[in-house]
Amino acid sequence: xxxxxxxxxxxxxxxxxxxxxxxxxxxxxxxxxxxxxxxxxxxxxxxxxxxxxxxxxxxxxxxxxxxxxxxxxxxxxxxxxxxxxxxxxxxxxxxxxxxxxxxxxxxxxxxxxxxxxxxxxxxxxxxxxxxxxxxxxxxxxxxxxxxxxxxxxxxxxxxxxxxxxxxxxxxxxxxxxxxxxxxxxxxxxxxxxxxxxxxxxxxxxxxxxxxxxxxxxxxxxxxxxxxxxxxxxxxxxxxxxxxxxxxxxxxxxxxxxxxxxxxxxxxxxxxxxxx
Numbered sequence: 001x002x003x004x005x006x007x008x009x010x011x012x013x014x015x016x017x018x019x020x021x022x023x024x025x026x027x028x029x030x031x032x033x034x035x036x037x038x039x040x041x042x043x044x045x046x047x048x049x050x051x052x053x054x055x056x057x058x059x060x061x062x063x064x065x066x067x068x069x070x071x072x073x074x075x076x077x078x079x080x081x082x083x084x085x086x087x088x089x090x091x092x093x094x095x096x097x098x099x100x101x102x103x104x105x106x107x108x109x110x111x112x113x114x115x116x117x118x119x120x121x122x123x124x125x126x127x128x129x130x131x132x133x134x135x136x137x138x139x140x141x142x143x144x145x146x147x148x149x150x151x152x153x154x155x156x157x158x159x160x161x162x163x164x165x166x167x168x169x170x171x172x173x174x175x176x177x178x179x180x181x182x183x184x185x186x187x188x189x190x191x192x193x194x195x196x197x198x199x200x201x202x203x204x205x206x207x208x209x210x211x212x213x214x215x216x217x218x219x220x221x222x223x224x225x226x227x228x229x230x231x232x233x234x235x236x237x238x239x240x241x242x243x244x245x246x247x248x249x250x251x252x253x254x255x256x257x258x259x260x261x262x263x264x265x266x267x268x269x270x271x272x273x274x275x
Contacts, residue, residue, distance in 0.1 A: 028115045035114045039083040043118075046076050079121070086111045091121045100160070102128070104153040112147055120144060124153060128166075140197055145170050170197070185209055200226055225249055232257050241267075 082090040093102040150169040157163045165178040175191040193202040200221040216231040225244035232238050236257045242250030248267035266273040
């Protein structure tokens with residue numbers, strides 16, 4: 001329930017950010033001056049239950065009494081942008097109830113303007129909302145990689161404990177994802193990729209603590225999707241299949257540890273095709 005709430009919340013967040021109407025005519029230059037002076041900007045997206053287009057409020061610019069309206073049947077999402085220094089940015093996203101939902105620490109390659117920082121945060125949350133932290137389907141733009149050296153993003157349960165931790169290091173070409181339950185690591189995924197992250201060529205190790213499950217994968221981009229190979233703990237090939245949007249779409253084969261073919265199935269859009 002908590003996880004699904006976070007997912008729905010992030011979907012709302014992304015939709016809000018991409019379809020808001022501004023309540024003031026603040027220019028990018030004005031926002032930049034506020035950010036440079038205060039080292040912080042607080043943005044609130046508010047939408048009436050009857051209003052499909054959320055309105056964007058900037059606490060530091062519009063009158064306080066207009067910003068701080070309570071009990072008005074409005075959905076409110078708050079994002080706090082904090083400038084630790086020119087290259088270290090913290091973005092905190094709060095639910096309508098005021099609980100911290102997501103915290104993201106971004107290390108920039110170069111100094112950029114506040115409106116560009118907003119776009120980077122949108123792209124991170126867009127990936128989270130669309131793919132629920134699925135490594136194989138997180139697609140960051142080339143512009144994102146040109147501006148971001150690394151980032152760490154935390155999501156939280158309703159009680160404030162950590163739900164997940166996602167870390168991307170674009171220089172080392174490493175991705176680490178952890179999920180938690182009751183303060184303990186539930187699963188761990190480590191991925192190393194070659195070339196650009198858009199190439200989708202990765203070596204992935206996945207460990208699930210509850211069932212002590214370990215899966216080793218190699219992923220290669222092919223013409224009609226992604227070729228995924230899994231391996232036994234011994235390093236022997238266990239399976240090979242082609243996936244498109246996380247669904248089997250093509251030939252799938254399984255092998256025993258001696259290398260004997262034990263299963264061969266043809267799939268189309270996740271459905272077995274009878275030969």
